Amino acid sequence: MDLLVVTGGLEAIEVAGRKNPVLALLDAEMGDVSGYEAARAIKHADESCRIVLLLGGRVTARQMRMVSECGCDEVLITPTAPDPLYDVVATQLKLPRRASQRHPVDLAVRGQIGQRAVRGRITNLSVDGARLLLNERIDEVGSLWMEVHPEGEPPLAVEGRVVWAKRREQGSAVGASFDGVAPQTRRQLARLARWDVIQGAERTRVVLRAGLSEQNRLGDIIPDLFGKIDFDMSQVTYMDSMGVADWVEFLDRVPIRDYEFHSCSVAFALQASLVEEVLGGGVVVSFFAPYACQACDHREERLLQTAAVLTSGGRRPPVFSCSRCDGSLVLADLPERYFAFLRTTRVA
Ligand SMILES: [Zn+2]
Numbered sequence: 001m002d003l004l005v006v007t008g009g010l011e012a013i014e015v016a017g018r019k020n021p022v023l024a025l026l027d028a029e030m031g032d033v034s035g036y037e038a039a040r041a042i043k044h045a046d047e048s049c050r051i052v053l054l055l056g057g058r059v060t061a062r063q064m065r066m067v068s069e070c071g072c073d074e075v076l077i078t079p080t081a082p083d084p085l086y087d088v089v090a091t092q093l094k095l096p097r098r099a100s101q102r103h104p105v106d107l108a109v110r111g112q113i114g115q116r117a118v119r120g121r122i123t124n125l126s127v128d129g130a131r132l133l134l135n136e137r138i139d140e141v142g143s144l145w146m147e148v149h150p151e152g153e154p155p156l157a158v159e160g161r162v163v164w165a166k167r168r169e170q171g172s173a174v175g176a177s178f179d180g181v182a183p184q185t186r187r188q189l190a191r192l193a194r195w196d197v198i199q200g201a202e203r204t205r206v207v208l209r210a211g212l213s214e215q216n217r218l219g220d221i222i223p224d225l226f227g228k229i230d231f232d233m234s235q236v237t238y239m240d241s242m243g244v245a246d247w248v249e250f251l252d253r254v255p256i257r258d259y260e261f262h263s264c265s266v267a268f269a270l271q272a273s274l275v276e277e278v279l280g281g282g283v284v285v286s287f288f289a290p291y292a293c294q295a296c297d298h299r300e301e302r303l304l305q306t307a308a309v310l311t312s313g314g315r316r317p318p319v320f321s322c323s324r325c326d327g328s329l330v331l332a333d334l335p336e337r338y339f340a341f342l343r344t345t346r347v348a
Pocket of ligand 1 (some may be wrong): 089259294298322323324325326
């Protein structure tokens with residue numbers, strides 16, 4: 001699959017006209033020409049091009065109108081994890097979905113839209129809304145009542161409204177917005193969407209998922225935290241600047257002093273290098289680093305132990321052997337730059 005990356009709406013229209021892509025992924029809020037306008041122009045020129053529009057956060061009624069008018073085929077609410085994005089693109093291109101990889105928010109739902117009973121699953125969940133794949137075709141926009149069925153947990157009832165619906169060959173893709181849900185429900189939604197707290201005998205493990213953005217409302221997690229905490233950061237796929245601010249505030253407020261970071265993702269490590277407060281008073285035990293093969297250019301992320309890196313003063317990162325060839329897999333960054341976030345950490 002060939003990927004073309006452009007930096008704005010005008011360029012998107014121009015490149016689409018020249019290259020006839022099978023699919024265009026457009027940010028709704030671009031500087032020069034909005035995603036809505038770009039979608040309309042691209043569709044007008046080539047009806048067969050599938051268009052996925054990325055919308056941030058809460059969707060207003062005005063945006064909804066623009067979505068339905070611009071002729072896009074699918075909408076995805078950001079921030080989103082790679083899995084729902086893959087799911088959406090694969091569905092549009094009629095490619096198989098990654099069935100073996102169960103996404104943490106792949107939740108069964110059943111409920112009612114207006115008078116109609118529905119069944120399906122959630123593929124993208126936030127505290128403000130969800131993206132659903134329903135087994136029936138839905139056109140009407142209306143109130144939504146649904147029961148989310150997390151595996152091995154009691155069902156959770158949520159009320160909301162349908163803000164957009166797109167027909168599929170079988171069933172519909174639907175965007176739902178949750179307004180004014182009870183604080184308890186909101187907390188459960190946030191937990192399902194973004195984190196897991198696993199109480200152990202000695203320490204509590206907190207798994208954070210997907211992107212860290214202001215929508216995480218990490219404050220909601222605080223009542224569950226006490227004692228010694230291990231943060232599992234391996235699934236933090238990105239952090240935006242609001243997410244960093246929210247995260248730092250969370251660490252400031254959380255009434256724990258003894259905490260460690262395990263398996264920090266590259267996204268988290270990069271932010272920790274830029275903003276010292278990202279690590280708060282915590283200790284980094286292990287983290288992923290970008291590696292590249294010197295022979296075949298194969299790239300992968302390797303998990304490094306902080307203690308091992310610090311013994312060499314951070315100057316000699318470990319070298320691995322490539323999983324594709326016999327070449328050496330070396331750190332794909334300057335050690336003093338990538339390991340900068342370790343400057344404040346002590347060995348656990
Ligand atoms: Zn190689």
